[in-house]
Amino acid sequence: MRPWNTSPQSALRYLLNEWDPIGVADEVRDEYDCMLAPLLGRLRGGASQSEIAEFLQRELEEHFGLDPLGQMPDVMAARVMAWWTSADPAEGAASA
Secondary structure (H helix, E strand, O other): OOHHHOOHHHHHHHHHHHHOOOOOOOOOOOOOHHHHHHHHHHHHOOOOHHHHHHHHHHHHHHHOOOOHHHHOHHHHHHHHHHHHHHOOHHHHHHOO
16 A cells, blocks of 8 residues: 555655755645656656656756755655555556
8 A cells, every 4th residue: 555545646746745845835735746747657667766866856957947966866766766665566557
């Protein structure tokens, strides 16, 4: 069962909003929704933690215009991977 007993999109949105690299999640709950489908696609495709970190770094730089180093995309990638691997793989496939 996925953590927080919710859909993969909702759980990943929760993680991204906790990370909140631009500091607006309290006011704009869907600010990071642009990363949901690409991240879930990568996770379902078997992306590694370093691939997830590279994606997050590129998004911070190119989409949000931030310096990614202060946002620690590698730490967030580890958190995303821990969440994903703690999920039931059959459930992830069923929601694909």
